[in-house]
Amino acid sequence: MAEHTAEHHIVPLKVYFAVFGALMVFTAITVFVAQFDLEHYWGPLNIIVAMTVATIKATLVVLYFMHVRYSSRLTQVIVVSGLFWLAILLVFTLMDYLSEPAGQPSWASNRKTIFLPG
Numbered sequence: 001m002a003e004h005t006a007e008h009h010i011v012p013l014k015v016y017f018a019v020f021g022a023l024m025v026f027t028a029i030t031v032f033v034a035q036f037d038l039e040h041y042w043g044p045l046n047i048i049v050a051m052t053v054a055t056i057k058a059t060l061v062v063l064y065f066m067h068v069r070y071s072s073r074l075t076q077v078i079v080v081s082g083l084f085w086l087a088i089l090l091v092f093t094l095m096d097y098l099s100e101p102a103g104q105p106s107w108a109s110n111r112k113t114i115f116l117p118g
Contacts, residue, residue, distance in 0.1 A: 009070035019064045026057050 030053050038045035063069040068079050 009067075011064070011067075011070065015064065019060050022060060023057055026053050029053055 030050065033046075033049050033053075038049060062079065068075060
């Protein structure tokens with residue numbers, strides 16, 4: 001029977017506590033920033049700040065709590081591939097959204113009202 005000889009990286013507890021502290025700080029930043037109307041300064045600033053903080057927090061969770069930082073190159077390539085695929089899907093969705101006339105999706109103009117007897 002073949003032996004499993006993969007080495008496991010032991011992460012010190014202080015790393016987990018540091019990541020947890022960083023997640024709590026970014027959560028506090030999210031709550032603090034949400035109390036202000038940043039659209040007053042620039043329209044999409046609220047969503048940009050929220051998504052930036054969420055991306056940083058998600059990256060910390062994936063790297064440390066899901067152990068991707070200490071995983072093999074294959075695991076890292078698969079994670080990056082998944083993110084690349086997500087980016088492709090978001091770009092195509094945004095292209096479709098931006099190609100529509102303002103306020104009316106393409107399916108709405110082709111829609112016909114059908115009255116059922118009853």
